[in-house]
Every structure is written in C-alpha cells, then in structure tokens.
Amino acid sequence: MKRGLYLLRFFLVVSPLSGLVVWTFGLLVVAASVLIVVAPERTAGALAPLLLLQMFAASSGFAVPARRGHYDLLLTRSGGRTSIALAHWLTSISTGVASWLILASVEALASGRASISLASGTCAAVALVSTIPWAVTIGLPRFSGGIGWLLVLTLAGITFSPGGIDWLSFHSDRHDTLVASWGFFVYPTAAVGRHLTMSDTVVVAPALLVAVGSMAIACAWVRRAALPLEAAQ
Amino acid sequence: MIALAVSARDLTVHYGRRRVFQRVSFDLGVGQSLGVIGPNGSGKTTLLRALAGLLTLRAGELRINGLSPHDAYERTGIAYFAGDATLPGSVRAARWGSLGNGDAVTLDTRPIRALSRGTRQLLGLRTALGRQPLGLIILDEPWEGLDPDAARWLSTILETKRDRGAGVVLSSHRLHDLAGLCDMYLFLLPRQATLVQSHDIAPGAPVTADLLAETFDRLRGDASSLRAVS
Numbered sequence: 357m358k359r360g361l362y363l364l365r366f367f368l369v370v371s372p373l374s375g376l377v378v379w380t381f382g383l384l385v386v387a388a389s390v391l392i393v394v395a396p397e398r399t400a401g402a403l404a405p406l407l408l409l410q411m412f413a414a415s416s417g418f419a420v421p422a423r424r425g426h427y428d429l430l431l432t433r434s435g436g437r438t439s440i441a442l443a444h445w446l447t448s449i450s451t452g453v454a455s456w457l458i459l460a461s462v463e464a465l466a467s468g469r470a471s472i473s474l475a476s477g478t479c480a481a482v483a484l485v486s487t488i489p490w491a492v493t494i495g496l497p498r499f500s501g502g503i504g505w506l507l508v509l510t511l512a513g514i515t516f517s518p519g520g521i522d523w524l525s526f527h528s529d530r531h532d533t534l535v536a537s538w539g540f541f542v543y544p545t546a547a548v549g550r551h552l553t554m555s556d557t558v559v560v561a562p563a564l565l566v567a568v569g570s571m572a573i574a575c576a577w578v579r580r581a582a583l584p585l586e587a588a589q
Numbered sequence: 590m591i592a593l594a595v596s597a598r599d600l601t602v603h604y605g606r607r608r609v610f611q612r613v614s615f616d617l618g619v620g621q622s623l624g625v626i627g628p629n630g631s632g633k634t635t636l637l638r639a640l641a642g643l644l645t646l647r648a649g650e651l652r653i654n655g656l657s658p659h660d661a662y663e664r665t666g667i668a669y670f671a672g673d674a675t676l677p678g679s680v681r682a683a684r685w686g687s688l689g690n691g692d693a694v695t696l697d698t699r700p701i702r703a704l705s706r707g708t709r710q711l712l713g714l715r716t717a718l719g720r721q722p723l724g725l726i727i728l729d730e731p732w733e734g735l736d737p738d739a740a741r742w743l744s745t746i747l748e749t750k751r752d753r754g755a756g757v758v759l760s761s762h763r764l765h766d767l768a769g770l771c772d773m774y775l776f777l778l779p780r781q782a783t784l785v786q787s788h789d790i791a792p793g794a795p796v797t798a799d800l801l802a803e804t805f806d807r808l809r810g811d812a813s814s815l816r817a818v819s
Contacts, residue, residue, distance in 0.1 A: 365688070366688055369680055369684045369685065369687075369688060370677050370680055370685075375679075421677070424674075424675060424677075425671050425672075425674070425675025425676075426675065426676070426677040428641070428643070428669055428670070428671060428675055429669075429688055429689075429716065429717065431641075431642075431643060432641050432642065432643070432662065432667045432668075432669045433662060433667075433720075437659075580645075582643070582644045582645040583638075583643045583644065584604060584635065584638065584643075584644055585634055585635075585638055585671055585675070
C-alpha cells in the first residue's frame with residue numbers, strides 16, 4: 357500500500373502529462389459543461405473532443421523520460437516495474453477520466469441522469485482511448501499514439517469510404533461484424549451515448565480485447581526494457 | 590549495518606552492435622568503495638547504470654547480496670544519481686526533494702530548470718542519498734558543478750555512509766576527489782578494464798591524485814602498446 361502510494365506520488369510530482377494538456381482539459385470541461393446545460397441533446401457531441409484529447413493525454417510515453425533519467429529515483433527503488441508502468445498509466449489518464457466524470461455530474465445535474473456520459477458505449481470508448489494510445493506510445497515520444505491513431509483514422513476513411521465517413525458511425529445492424537468492429541476500433545467516439553445491446557457487444561469486444569492485450573504487452577516491455585541514458589549512448 | 594557484496598563477473602554491455610565495454614569484473618565488499626576512472630566514452634556511465642539494474646547485460650553476471658539488481662531493490666536500499674541533467678526541469682525543487690525519504694531537502698519552490706547547475710546537482714544528490722536504509726550508493730560524476738563546501742559535504746557523507754557499511758561506487762574525472770576515498774579503482778579504457786587496489790597504487794600511504802593520474806597514464810600506455818602490437 358505504502359509502495360503504491362509512493363508510485364502515485366512520484367508520478368504526480370513528475371507528471372507524465374504536460375501542463376498544456378491539463379489546461380486544455382480544463383477549458384474543454386468548461387465549454388462542454390456550458391453546452392450540456394444549454395443544449396442537453398448535444399451531450400454526445402460535447403464529449404467527443406474530450407475523447408480526442410484523452411487519446412493524446414494517454415499517449416504520454418514512458419521510454420523517453422526514462423532514458424533521460426527522470427525516473428531513475430523510482431526505478432532503483434523496490435516496487436517492480438509492472439507497478440511502475442501501471443502507476444504511469446493511471447496518472448496519464450487520470451485528468452481525462454476526472455474530466456469525463458465531471459461532465460457526467462454536470463449532465464446528471466442538468467438532465468436528472470447521466471444517460472449519455474455514462475452509457476455503456478461511452479464507457480467502452482473511454483476505455484479504448486485510455487489504453488491503446490498509452491500502450492502504443494510506451495517506447496515512443498509523447499503524443500505518438502494519438503498522432504498514429506489520427507493517421508489510421510484518416511487513411512481508413514480514405515480507403516474504405518472515399519465519399520464520406522458514414523461507415524464510421526456505430527451501426528452493428530448495417531455492417532458485418534468485422535467492419536463494424538473495425539469502425540469502433542478506429543473511431544470509438546461513434547459509440548458515445550449508445551447503450552450497447554448484445555449485438556453491439558460483439559462489435560465492441562474485439563477492440564476491448566486488443567486494448568487489454570496491448571496493455572499487457574506494454575507492461576511486459578517496461579518490465580524488460582533496457583534504459584540507457586540518452587547522453588551516454 | 591546492511592550486509593552487502595557486489596559481485597560483477599565479466600560484465601559486457603552493447604548498445605545495438607556497438608560494444609561499450611566487455612569483461613569487467615570486480616568484487617565490492619561491505620563498507621568498501623570503488624572509483625571508476627576512464628576517458629570520455631569509455632563506458633563509465635553505462636557501467637554504473639548497469640550496476641543500478643537499468644541496463645540489460647549482453648554477457649556476464651551481476652549479483653548484489655547474491656541477488657539480481659531487480660531483486661536486490663527489495664532488500665537493499667540503492668541510491669543512484671547520474672547527474673543534474675537527469676532531473677526533470679519542469680518539476681519544482683521542493684517537490685523533487687520530497688521524493689527521497691519524504692523529508693524536505695529544500696524549501697526552494699522554483700522549477701529545477703531555474704536553478705544553477707551546482708544547486709541542481711546538490712538537490713539530486715541530497716534526494717538520492719536521503720533514502721534510508723542505504724546499502725549501495727552509485728554516483729556518476731557526483732562532484733561536477735559543486736562548490737568547495739558542497740564538495741566537502743559530499744566527500745564527508747560518502748565516507749560516513751561507507752563506514753556504516755554501505756558499498757560505494759563512484760565515477761569521476763576529478764581524481765583529487767576520488768583519491769583517498771576509494772579502496773579500489775577500476776580503470777576503464779577502450780578494450781580494457783583494469784582493477785587496481787589502492788594499496789597497490791600507494792603501498793602503506795594514502796592514494797593521491799598524482800598517483801592515480803600516473804597509474805592511469807601507465808595503463809593507457811600499456812593499452813596503446815598492446816593495440817600497436819596486435
């Protein structure tokens with residue numbers, strides 16, 4: 357317990373998030389809160405930028421600051437690198453998750469219940485943007501996962517649907533499952549506000565499995581990674 | 590007192606295809622200190638980072654108290670500091686200082702990047718050395734940037750911790766700081782690492798910076814001759 361608290365304290369001091377990202381979350385929360393109160397029917401739209409920013413916030417990158425020696429104090433303490441990786445992930449996503457919960461509270465206050473913000477589709481989308489970008493960016497510079505995701509989204513849009521991005525909308529009933537799963541994986545924001553049915557769950561499950569798998573691979577990478585000092589190479 | 594022994598056998602580290610050093614061996618007993626001396630690029634920083642368990646060895650075996658470095662973290666307090674450049678510049682000095690053992694190392698609330706180099710170095714050293722208990726101290730160029738008072742403080746605290754049983758591994762270009770503090774010296778030269786006990790450098794007398802420089806020059810000359818012959 358004491359060890360876990362130290363890990364969290366360390367990453368609160370040496371935050372994986374840049375100040376710019378934290379301030380942007382603050383601005384988004386204010387803007388989205390106003391929108392939710394003034395136009396509750398646009399709550400899903402108000403949450404979309406938050407998910408996009410969370411994608412970048414989670415892309416915090418572990419290896420670069422570790423190779424600069426910023427985490428030496430932590431890495432040469434007891435605790436195990438898997439715990440260190442998980443603490444890094446938690447602190448990377450915490451501001452985004454807190455912002456999402458604040459918006460859910462605003463929605464609940466404005467509409468009586470947080471039916472959009474806490475819908476199962478929204479939860480799945482938040483889970484996806486909070487995990488895969490972190491895992492992908494573990495050995496790369498900050499924001500790499502978010503940038504890569506945007507590239508995939510753009511390329512997928514061009515490749516699959518030159519005339520528009522209709523295929524990205526969450527339609528488990530219209531597309532075959534594989535295409536719908538791919539659509540959710542590339543553009544999870546489409547699931548915001550949706551209460552997932554059984555057929556939707558089949559669409560969402562592969563992406564969530566990929567998320568869990570990528571987290572496991574990232575933790576294993578941190579556990580085994582050699583961290584030479586940048587200046588010494 | 591923490592029983593500690595570092596046993597390094599034929600340590601070899603590569604960065605990709607480039608060999609940084611090879612077949613480095615030494616034993617460090619409880620309450621002993623080792624000085625690592627070598628020219629720029631000889632692998633001093635890399636060796637110390639490997640001892641701290643932050644690098645994967647290409648070959649060789651490293652044991653701290655009979656355990657791998659990762660397992661040794663659990664039982665042996667390790668203080669490792671690789672210089673002021675490794676401190677995150679945006680973090681406030683007082684907050685960084687609190688990460689050692691929780692006590693305030695400094696009340697300075699400026700970001701680390703706003704501090705002078707010596708103050709940053711001192712902050713990093715105080716934070717790393719503040720850990721309790723401390724069984725192994727690994728410091729890379731610890732005297733760099735320190736003023737005479739701070740340098741004296743560092744030498745004194747290293748002697749105190751060593752006398753209380755901590756193993757100490759130091760690298761430095763400042764031979765007058767290393768001289769007299771270490772029980773043995775590892776001279777890291779390209780393609781060659783030589784371990785020399787201090788009593789072999791100066792039998793019955795304290796090791797001086799001049800004697801260290803003399804030994805270093807002799808070993809470097811030997812290494813050059815060997816390369817010329819081969």
